[in-house]
Amino acid sequence: MAIEITGRTNGPTFIKTPPKTETDGERKTTVTHTERGDSVALTSATQQIKKAIGSSSASPVDVDRVNSVKKALADGSYSVNAGRVAQKLIQLEKLIPPENST
Secondary structure (H helix, E strand, O other): OOOOOOOOOOOOOOOOOOOOOEEOOEEEEEEEEOOOOEEEEEEHHHHHHHHHHHHOOOOOOOHHHHHHHHHHHHHOOOOOOHHHHHHHHHHHHHHOOOOOOO
């Protein structure tokens, strides 16, 4: 598509683009705003995630676990497994890509 600028215009020029309904064999739902030519395509995976988040009745926080840890911290019975914490930190470090120091 070529864009030619020849001078001033009175307002914006809108270019209508046809909505895409399928790309790379993946089904998509297209929402198009026809006056501007803008469009948004949601993949089926995105739609499933949106649906799962919207219909999730379970809380992402385990309130009982939080309360038990708070109680253990308050009475001094909470213990930290330093070896396990170290192992998890090492696993995390392995996931982080090295910085390029040039």
